[in-house]
Amino acid sequence: MDSFEVVSPAGGEAIAQKQIAPRLEDLNGKTVAEIWNGVFKGDQTFPLLRRLLKQKYPSINVIPYTEFPHIYGGDNPTAQKKLAKQLAALAKEKGCDAVISGNGA
Amino acid sequence: MIKLQMSNQIDQKTNETNSIAANGDVCIPISASEQIEICFARGWTDGLPVVPANRSLVNAMLDACGLHADDVVATMPSRKVAVTAEKVAINAVMAGCKPEYMPVVVAAVKGLAVPEFVLHHVASGLSGASIMVIVNGPIAKKLGINSSNNIFGPGVRANATIGRTLRLILLHCLRYTPGVSDRAVMGNPGKYTCCIAEHEEDHPWKPWHVEQGFKPTDSTVTLIAVTSMMQIWNDVGHEQLMKCFGDALSFLGSIAIVEQTPGTIILCGEHAQMLRASGWSKDRIREQIVAHSGRTIAELKRAGRVDGEITAADENAVHFAMDAAERLMLICAGSRVGTLSTVIPGWSMENGAGRTPPILIQER
Numbered sequence: 001m002d003s004f005e006v007v008s009p010a011g012g013e014a015i016a017q018k019q020i021a022p023r024l025e026d027l028n029g030k031t032v033a034e035i036w037n038g039v040f041k042g043d044q045t046f047p048l049l050r051r052l053l054k055q056k057y058p059s060i061n062v063i064p065y066t067e068f069p070h071i072y073g074g075d076n077p078t079a080q081k082k083l084a085k086q087l088a089a090l091a092k093e094k095g096c097d098a099v100i101s102g103n104g105a
Numbered sequence: 106m107i108k109l110q111m112s113n114q115i116d117q118k119t120n121e122t123n124s125i126a127a128n129g130d131v132c133i134p135i136s137a138s139e140q141i142e143i144c145f146a147r148g149w150t151d152g153l154p155v156v157p158a159n160r161s162l163v164n165a166m167l168d169a170c171g172l173h174a175d176d177v178v179a180t181m182p183s184r185k186v187a188v189t190a191e192k193v194a195i196n197a198v199m200a201g202c203k204p205e206y207m208p209v210v211v212a213a214v215k216g217l218a219v220p221e222f223v224l225h226h227v228a229s230g231l232s233g234a235s236i237m238v239i240v241n242g243p244i245a246k247k248l249g250i251n252s253s254n255n256i257f258g259p260g261v262r263a264n265a266t267i268g269r270t271l272r273l274i275l276l277h278c279l280r281y282t283p284g285v286s287d288r289a290v291m292g293n294p295g296k297y298t299c300c301i302a303e304h305e306e307d308h309p310w311k312p313w314h315v316e317q318g319f320k321p322t323d324s325t326v327t328l329i330a331v332t333s334m335m336q337i338w339n340d341v342g343h344e345q346l347m348k349c350f351g352d353a354l355s356f357l358g359s360i361a362i363v364e365q366t367p368g369t370i371i372l373c374g375e376h377a378q379m380l381r382a383s384g385w386s387k388d389r390i391r392e393q394i395v396a397h398s399g400r401t402i403a404e405l406k407r408a409g410r411v412d413g414e415i416t417a418a419d420e421n422a423v424h425f426a427m428d429a430a431e432r433l434m435l436i437c438a439g440s441r442v443g444t445l446s447t448v449i450p451g452w453s454m455e456n457g458a459g460r461t462p463p464i465l466i467q468e469r
Contacts, residue, residue, distance in 0.1 A: 005159045006140065009149050009195040009277040012186035013177065078220060 027057040030097040035087055036065035049100065063094055149199065151272055151297060158198035166194035169204035170211050171469045178211055179218035183225035184279045188214060192278050193270075200269035201262065206248060208468045210270050212326040213238050216461040217271070217279075219328075223458035227330040228281040232360055233289025234330035234452045234459065236275075238268055238300040239436060241314035242324030244466055245302035252302035254440040256371070257295075257334070257447070268298030295331055304374070304437045309381035313436055314463040316387070324466040329369055329434070330452040330459030332360065339376075340444040343383040346376060347390070351397025353448035355426035357408040362400070365425065366451025366459070367432035370394070374441030391430040398426035426450065434460070 024030055032053070036042035042065060050062045068090060091099050140157040144150055156162075167174060172190035180187045190211070197210050217224050217236075227234050240250050251261040259265065281287040289296075305312045305321075314325040335353045339346045354368050361368065372380070380390055403419040405411040411424075427433060439446070452459045 006143065006157045007160060007163055007191075007195050008147075009158065009192060009199055009273065010147075012188045012192055012278045013175075015180060015182070015185055015187050017185055 024098055027053065027098070028059045030057075031061040031063065031095050033063045033068060033091045033094065033096040033099040034065035035068055035091075035099050035101040036070055038070040046100075063096065067094070144199070149277060151269065151276060153297070155199040155273070156201055158195045162198045163191065163194045165204045166197050166202070166207050167191070169469070170207035170467075172211070178214045181218055181224065181279055186279060188274060188278050193274065196273040196277060197266075197270045200273050201266040202270055203248075203262070203266075206263060206267050206270075208466045209238075209240060209244060209248065209250075209267050209324075209326060212464045212466040213267065213271050213328065214274060216326055216328040216464050217274075219461040219464070221457065222328060222330075222461045223455065224279075226453065226455055227459055228275055228279070229286055229288055230453060231288055231290045232332045232453050233287075233292035233296070234332050235293050235295025235299045236271055237295065237329045237331045237449075238271060239313065239327045239329065240267075240300065240302040240324070240466075241305065241312055241327070241463060242319070242466070243322060244324035244468065245305075250300065250302040252304040252438050256301050256439045257299070264300045264302075265298050268295075268300035271300075272296060272298060293332065295334075299331065301371075301436075301438050304377075304439070308437055309377050310387040310435075313434070317463050319463055319465070324468070325463035326466060327463045328461045329449070331369075331449050332452045333450055335448045335450075337446045337448055338444060343379050343385065343390075344393075346379065347393040348397045350394045350446075350448055351399075351426070354394065354450050355398040355400050356450070357400065357404065357410060359426070359450045360454055361451025362424075362426050363405070363410055364451075364454040364456045365428040366453060366456045367427050367429070367434070368451050369434040369436065369449040371439060371447040371449070372435060372437050373439040373443060373446045374437075375444045376446045377437045379444075387435060388431070391433045391435065394433060395425055395427050395430040399423040400426075428456070 034042075034046045034050070036046060046065050050064065053060050053062060068087065087099075087101075141154045144155050144157055149155060167190055170190070172178070174189065174191035174194075176190040177187045178190055178193050193211060193214050194207065197207060202210060216222060227236060244250075245252060248263045249261065250263045250267070275281045283289070283292070303312050310316070312321070313327065314323060315321050319325055335356075337346075337349045337353055339349045350370055355362055383390075385393070400423070401420055402411060402422040402424055403415045405424060406413060406415045406419060
């Protein structure tokens with residue numbers, strides 16, 4: 001019988017990843033910032049999220065996206081890192097415990 | 106019988122679906138067409154049949170470019186993956202490449218990792234860009250990469266398979282899965298394959314890579330992200346041609362016009378000849394084209410591309426499709442006969458992304 005060997009084209013060498021920050025156990029009494037990059041209709045989804053979060057966590061304090069700069073950083077890793085540092089510093093200054101930064105298609 | 110020898114590299118897809126023994130081997134009866142079906146079943150495809158890759162074919166690919174299996178060709182922080190030479194070689198086999206194409210493929214994969222190309226936006230974004238591989242230098246002729254008739258069409262193995270390899274790597278190694286991590290609204294057929302060579306013989310100016318500082322004897326690969334491609338017909342004269350090019354770069358629905366993302370023009374043979382006869386320099390041609398790419402702010406507001414009430418001043422204020430004429434890329438390719446060039450406006454609203462510098466192809 002003939003034999004045929006196939007090798008997999010998938011995957012690659014994983015590169016080092018940082019661990020994510022510990023998650024908050026409860027959002028009550030916590031301050032949460034909305035960070036928006038100006039696209040994907042965040043002006044509609046953030047107010048909705050805000051309302052739902054307040055329903056679920058009555059003592060949550062949400063700082064709306066309007067209090068943070070809308071900066072479109074694209075996907076350039078260097079630009080993203082710079083923006084992330086600026087936004088993290090601003091969130092810290094405003095006393096935030098967490099941020100909502102994902103709003104996409 | 107078939108012996109399916111799995112690679113020992115990290116393989117999320119096969120880990121999910123694979124019931125192969127711990128030593129990586131399994132024996133099942135199989136024909137040639139069944140081998141292809143196995144690849145389909147595992148998701149190792151762009152939708153077309155692939156060449157099942159065996160170890161000897163992969164080794165021939167690696168030998169052709171002088172790389173070891175575990176050499177890292179490119180690291181992609183946005184996907185948290187490093188693409189090894191082995192994976193490049195396997196995907197090149199599957200796409201149907203000849204081993205001698207490998208140096209071009211390797212240079213193109215390095216291009217994917219150039220930070221200013223912003224691969225993650227190109228490969229995952231709604232605009233659904235294809236990635237065009239432009240080959241310059243002597244290697245194009247050596248490998249028979251088409252630079253002439255039917256430049257974006259089918260029929261030439263080198264063009265078809267080099268471009269296809271890049272897409273297979275995006276699918277298999279970088280996991281840009283359509284509908285999941287590739288969020289294109291429309292996509293475009295160039296996402297199957299898109300590779301051309303510049304026609305450098307009888308070039309009216311310097312070829313692209315030489316203009317960018319390489320020697321004529323160097324061979325390079327340049328990647329650009331492409332969404333819209335428009336054919337421009339004009340057989341009247343170079344001044345009229347400038348207007349047609351400028352108009353195509355600045356169509357009102359262009360995703361690029363507001364942020365002035367730079368475009369590219371692929372000049373056919375007759376247009377290149379027309380421009381040579383004009384005596385204009387490449388710089389002057391670029392300036393003229395961009396000068397004809399203006400839209401008034403009033404036009405942009407009427408089309409909803411700029412917000413706000415139209416003022417009297419808006420009727421005369423002009424916004425150009427590009428902010429710097431020197432960023433307009435001019436490439437000569439396509440048939441020597443016929444006055445049909447291709448305009449590729451900027452691919453997205455991210456000015457500065459979606460284009461690599463020429464990357465040197467390293468041959469053995």
